[in-house]
Amino acid sequence: MKGLLHSILFFLSVIFTATTTVAADDTNVVQKHLVGTWFVEVTGxxxxxxxxxxxxxxxxxxxxDIVGGWMFGAAGVKFTDSPASVTKVExxxxxxxxxxFLADAETGAPNGMNITVYRGEILDGAxxxxxxxxxxxLPYSVQHCPAPDTATLGTPxxxxxxxxxxxxSPVSVNF
Incomplete structure (x- = not known):
């Protein structure tokens, strides 16, 4: 009887561990799938x-990091390379x-800052x-360029x- 009780407890602990491991992995699904290099197109x-x-x-x-960037129909404005951060995964x-920074296409002088907040989802197949x-x-110039306060951005x-x-996708290398 004691052996049966130990077997049942062991079986339940294995199921519990497997369930919590899968659940823990599910919270990182998007984070794992986002890692890599993406071609991004922004419209509208x-x-x-x-x-x-x-x-x-x-x-x-x-x-x-968002790099490169070419624009069609930008009316004389160009973007710089853009640092970014993943701020939420769920x-x-x-x-x-x-x-x-936004800059005049002819002079290269900064004339504004663009803050973009992407809210998205990974599609099937990742x-x-x-x-x-x-x-x-946000308006900016060489003379006046304060750090943006993302908490008070207002309406987009x-x-x-x-x-x-x-x-x-990066290759996993184990040494």
């Missing part, structure tokens, strides 16, 4: 139906905050995502649609 934000594309690289620590959902992005524009100037396609 520029005049005349313009769009912009860039490359986003997300590291395991939550850093999301299930298949995520939030990324990105910061970029090879793509869709998101909605709130874009906030624009809401855009974002799609991402995974280009590459």
């Amino acid at each position: 934000v520029l005049p005349n139906g313009g769009a912009y594309q860039n490359i986003m690289n997300v590291d395991a620590d939550g850093t999301a 299930g298949n959902s995520f939030e990324i905050r990105m910061f970029a 090879e793509s995502f869709k998101a909605e992005a709130d874009l906030y524009y 100037a624009t809401v855009a649609q974002v799609t991402g396609s995974k280009l590459a």
Whole structure:
């Protein structure tokens, strides 16, 4: 009888451990899938139906650098490379905050800052995502460039649609 009781307790502890391990892994699903290099297209934000594309690289620590970036229909404005951070992950959902200076396309002088908040979800297969992005524009100049206060941004100037396609995932190397 004592052996049966130990067997039942062992069996229950194995089931409990397996269940909690799977549950713990589920909270990190989006974080695991976001790590890698993405081709990102943002639409619904520029005049005349313009769009912009860039490359986003997300590291395991939550850093999301958005580099390159070319715009169509940007009306004389260009973006700088944009540092970003993954600020929330939950299930298949995520939030990324990105910061970029805006500059005059001819002179290169900064004339504003763009703060973009992507709220999206990883799609089936983890090879793509869709998101909605709130874009906030703050006036800046060489003479006056304060740090943005993200808690008091107010209403976004624009809401855009974002799609991402995974280009590459990092290789896990065990030494």
